[in-house]
Amino acid sequence: MTRKGRTGGTAPSRRDRAPLTRDSIVAAALALIDADGLAKFSMRRLGAALGVDPMAVYRHVEDQEALFDAVAEAIFDELQVATLPWEGTWREVSQEYCRRLRDALLRHPNAVTVFATRPIRSRTSIDAGVKMIDKLREAGFPPGRGLQIVRCLREYTLGHALSVAVLRLGAADRSRKPRAGDPGYNVLAEAADATEADDHFELGLAAMVNGFPPEEAAG
Amino acid sequence: MTRKGRTGGTAPSRRDRAPLTRDSIVAAALALIDADGLAKFSMRRLGAALGVDPMAVYRHVEDQEALFDAVAEAIFDELQVATLPWEGTWREVSQEYCRRLRDALLRHPNAVTVFATRPIRSRTSIDAGVKMIDKLREAGFPPGRGLQIVRCLREYTLGHALSVAVLRLGAADRSRKPRAGDPGYNVLAEAADATEADDHFELGLAAMVNGFPPEEAAG
DNA sequence: CGCCTGTGGTCTACAGTGTAGACAACGGTT
């Protein structure tokens, strides 16, 4: 026995299991957050999900914070930046970028706050930013301006995804009270509840993309 | 003695202290988060800051989640919605609303994530939304459209404040590495570092506000 | 073959968390 009488039992001893890798850990963490929510996530539960002692994770990841960084990067990588319509106009590229970011985030509503609360510094994220700014430079925007535009769009998209995720998850437990208060308020409140909470994304995206002043005769 | 030999000691017995109120608790919580950061916040520290047993707080606030809800509402109340330029155009009102929201959030960078991760349902917040939508209706936008516009603007502002706060706080400990990598990347990376991380807010705000299609001949 | 060494999983332990539940001090009412 391996000190805990585990050999020969149902729990796989370490020989039977594929060895832990950083990537498999990150994938398991994201899956766990997706399934049970961020609040129930813990290193101990992650270890259990992996069939491994909780401390084993620390051989591959510095600490929980670093794990969350990696989870955020994994979500970003779902964007598949390489397949964006780079041959199109900067508006097309920007809009598609934002749509994909939004979709990736809303595919993981429980993890959106993880993503939103840390800067993403992965290679793919930086490359994406660089390519976008290059595209904007071709369109006549100097790099500083391009950076500003990219930031504006990312921030809108992030704020949108975060708001929608928070609202959807919050709606599960709280505020399911019809509120038969003042009729004037109720019309709007009910309209707000009736309206899909995310059908305005394209409106705001188009507004912002079209609202940037064109760069006339740039260097 | 009051069971712990506290009477007559240096710690004030409950007679000497102003009684705890929900508002004073919320204010102390926000001050503590501002001062030490969200990571170091705990109910026990809050109790200590108030000179009170940690469990005393629970007489006034259901749990930590409810306390954070209240903190978020307190931040929102700094907007002073009543003093917005309601007599101006909807664009003026909207822009000033967003500016104040942004300023209030960045006044509490450690609490921005608290604000961002929950829907605000306080009276002042709902009233603000209703007034904005009313203003937009006067300008010819039907309520559904007005709601969408307000959401777009709020989400951009929230995403912006969150990104800036995260970046500023993260910059303190990590990523202070000059990164003498590929020169092409470096130009942009350094430009990004050199540029103030928040000087694009007005650009995006104006773009979005001006980018919404005007409602011609509305009911 | 035996031995060493480094990698990776395990176990224990510690300091800290949110909060339920019993208790006690107090102000106000009768």
Add this chain to the structure above:
DNA sequence: AACCGTTGTCTACACTGTAGACCACAGGCG
């Protein structure tokens, strides 16, 4: 004076992240 509801206190429990010692094992070496 007796009572009672409110508010602060204390204890206790289940849980967290993670440091540090330990051990199983693979591979390289004699």
